[in-house]
Amino acid sequence: MQTLIRASCLAFTVLLTACGGGGGDPFAETVKLHTGQPKTIDGGQLTLTMTKFIDSRCPKTVTCITAGSSVIDVTLAQQGATPVSVQMTLSGATGTALPVYTYGPYRIEYTDMTPYPDSPVLSITDSEATLVVRRD
Numbered sequence: 414m415q416t417l418i419r420a421s422c423l424a425f426t427v428l429l430t431a432c433g434g435g436g437g438d439p440f441a442e443t444v445k446l447h448t449g450q451p452k453t454i455d456g457g458q459l460t461l462t463m464t465k466f467i468d469s470r471c472p473k474t475v476t477c478i479t480a481g482s483s484v485i486d487v488t489l490a491q492q493g494a495t496p497v498s499v500q501m502t503l504s505g506a507t508g509t510a511l512p513v514y515t516y517g518p519y520r521i522e523y524t525d526m527t528p529y530p531d532s533p534v535l536s537i538t539d540s541e542a543t544l545v546v547r548r549d
Contacts, residue, residue, distance in 0.1 A: 440548040443524075445541050446487070454546060459519060460490040463542050464498070472530040480504065483526040485542050489516045501544075520547045 442454050446463040453460045465486040471477030483503045490496035499514050501523035513522045525543040 440546075442546050444544045444546055446485075446544065447541055455519075455548060458492050459516075459546065460488075461521075461544065461546070462488045462490075464488055466526070466540060466542060468526055468530060468540065470526075470530055472532050474531055483542075485523060485526070487521075487542075487544070489514075489519075489521065491517045491519070518548045520549075521545075522547075 440455055444452050444454060444461055446452060446461060448463050448466065451460050451462040463485050466484065468483045469481040470483055471479070471481045484500060485503075486498060486500050488496055488498050494517055497516060499516075499521075501512070501514065501521075503523050503526055513520055515521075522545045523542065524545055527541050527543070528539060
Protein backbone atom coordinates (compact mmCIF):
# COMPACT_ATOMS: atom_id res chain seq x y z
CA MET A 414 0.00 0.00 0.00
CA GLN A 415 2.85 2.40 0.86
CA THR A 416 4.39 1.73 -2.55
CA LEU A 417 1.11 2.70 -4.24
CA ILE A 418 0.90 5.93 -2.20
CA ARG A 419 4.54 6.82 -2.99
CA ALA A 420 4.00 6.10 -6.68
CA SER A 421 0.85 8.26 -6.68
CA CYS A 422 2.67 11.14 -4.97
CA LEU A 423 5.55 10.88 -7.43
CA ALA A 424 3.17 10.86 -10.41
CA PHE A 425 1.32 13.89 -9.01
CA THR A 426 4.60 15.79 -8.50
CA VAL A 427 5.74 15.03 -12.05
CA LEU A 428 2.35 16.10 -13.44
CA LEU A 429 2.34 19.31 -11.38
CA THR A 430 5.84 20.24 -12.53
CA ALA A 431 5.04 19.48 -16.18
CA CYS A 432 1.98 21.74 -16.00
CA GLY A 433 3.98 24.59 -14.56
CA GLY A 434 2.37 24.40 -11.14
CA GLY A 435 5.61 23.76 -9.30
CA GLY A 436 7.40 26.93 -10.44
CA GLY A 437 7.19 30.57 -9.44
CA ASP A 438 4.17 32.79 -9.30
CA PRO A 439 3.15 33.72 -12.88
CA PHE A 440 1.87 37.28 -13.36
CA ALA A 441 -0.42 38.69 -16.03
CA GLU A 442 -2.10 42.08 -16.08
CA THR A 443 -4.00 44.10 -18.67
CA VAL A 444 -2.89 47.74 -18.69
CA LYS A 445 -4.76 50.63 -20.31
CA LEU A 446 -2.57 53.62 -21.19
CA HIS A 447 -3.34 57.23 -22.11
CA THR A 448 -0.61 59.46 -23.53
CA GLY A 449 1.69 60.84 -20.83
CA GLN A 450 -0.02 59.03 -17.93
CA PRO A 451 2.32 56.41 -16.39
CA LYS A 452 0.92 53.16 -14.98
CA THR A 453 2.81 51.18 -12.35
CA ILE A 454 2.08 47.46 -12.02
CA ASP A 455 3.38 44.29 -10.37
CA GLY A 456 3.67 45.84 -6.93
CA GLY A 457 5.61 48.85 -8.21
CA GLN A 458 8.16 46.78 -10.12
CA LEU A 459 7.28 48.03 -13.63
CA THR A 460 6.11 51.41 -14.93
CA LEU A 461 4.73 51.87 -18.46
CA THR A 462 4.17 55.25 -20.10
CA MET A 463 2.74 55.77 -23.58
CA THR A 464 4.64 58.77 -24.90
CA LYS A 465 3.17 58.96 -28.41
CA PHE A 466 0.79 57.21 -30.77
CA ILE A 467 -0.16 57.35 -34.42
CA ASP A 468 -3.47 55.79 -35.45
CA SER A 469 -3.70 55.33 -39.21
CA ARG A 470 -6.28 52.52 -39.19
CA CYS A 471 -8.93 52.80 -41.86
CA PRO A 472 -12.08 54.39 -40.36
CA LYS A 473 -15.21 52.22 -40.25
CA THR A 474 -17.11 54.60 -42.56
CA VAL A 475 -14.43 54.79 -45.25
CA THR A 476 -13.23 52.36 -47.91
CA CYS A 477 -9.42 52.27 -47.83
CA ILE A 478 -6.76 50.59 -49.96
CA THR A 479 -4.96 49.37 -46.82
CA ALA A 480 -6.18 48.61 -43.30
CA GLY A 481 -3.56 50.88 -41.72
CA SER A 482 -2.12 50.42 -38.26
CA SER A 483 -1.85 51.90 -34.81
CA VAL A 484 1.67 52.60 -33.55
CA ILE A 485 2.58 53.49 -29.98
CA ASP A 486 5.82 54.53 -28.31
CA VAL A 487 6.06 53.21 -24.75
CA THR A 488 8.72 53.79 -22.10
CA LEU A 489 9.28 50.75 -19.86
CA ALA A 490 10.96 51.30 -16.50
CA GLN A 491 11.70 48.34 -14.26
CA GLN A 492 12.82 49.05 -10.72
CA GLY A 493 16.62 48.94 -10.65
CA ALA A 494 17.04 48.77 -14.45
CA THR A 495 17.63 51.29 -17.22
CA PRO A 496 14.35 52.47 -18.79
CA VAL A 497 13.88 51.69 -22.47
CA SER A 498 11.60 53.11 -25.16
CA VAL A 499 9.92 50.69 -27.53
CA GLN A 500 7.65 51.12 -30.51
CA MET A 501 4.78 48.68 -30.90
CA THR A 502 2.47 48.27 -33.88
CA LEU A 503 -1.04 46.88 -34.06
CA SER A 504 -1.95 45.91 -37.60
CA GLY A 505 -5.39 47.21 -38.56
CA ALA A 506 -6.13 44.26 -40.84
CA THR A 507 -5.44 41.42 -38.44
CA GLY A 508 -5.32 43.05 -35.02
CA THR A 509 -1.90 41.43 -34.59
CA ALA A 510 0.72 42.98 -32.34
CA LEU A 511 4.13 43.39 -33.95
CA PRO A 512 6.33 42.70 -32.08
CA VAL A 513 5.81 41.39 -28.57
CA TYR A 514 8.61 42.86 -26.42
CA THR A 515 10.58 41.21 -23.66
CA TYR A 516 11.92 43.53 -20.98
CA GLY A 517 13.62 41.83 -18.04
CA PRO A 518 11.22 39.11 -16.86
CA TYR A 519 8.25 40.76 -18.64
CA ARG A 520 6.59 40.06 -22.00
CA ILE A 521 4.58 43.04 -23.24
CA GLU A 522 2.00 42.71 -26.01
CA TYR A 523 0.04 45.58 -27.56
CA THR A 524 -3.51 44.25 -28.02
CA ASP A 525 -5.87 47.15 -28.75
CA MET A 526 -6.32 50.88 -29.38
CA THR A 527 -9.71 52.36 -28.64
CA PRO A 528 -11.82 53.88 -29.88
CA TYR A 529 -11.62 52.44 -33.37
CA PRO A 530 -11.79 55.37 -35.81
CA ASP A 531 -15.26 55.84 -37.28
CA SER A 532 -14.32 58.93 -39.28
CA PRO A 533 -11.10 60.44 -40.60
CA VAL A 534 -11.03 62.88 -37.63
CA LEU A 535 -10.47 61.49 -34.12
CA SER A 536 -9.85 63.30 -30.87
CA ILE A 537 -6.49 62.17 -29.52
CA THR A 538 -7.54 62.67 -25.92
CA ASP A 539 -10.01 59.78 -26.24
CA SER A 540 -7.43 57.22 -27.35
CA GLU A 541 -6.46 54.39 -25.01
CA ALA A 542 -3.89 51.67 -25.72
CA THR A 543 -4.33 48.24 -24.14
CA LEU A 544 -1.28 46.11 -23.34
CA VAL A 545 -1.02 42.70 -21.71
CA VAL A 546 2.01 42.28 -19.48
CA ARG A 547 3.14 38.82 -18.39
CA ARG A 548 5.92 37.71 -16.07
CA ASP A 549 6.86 34.05 -15.82
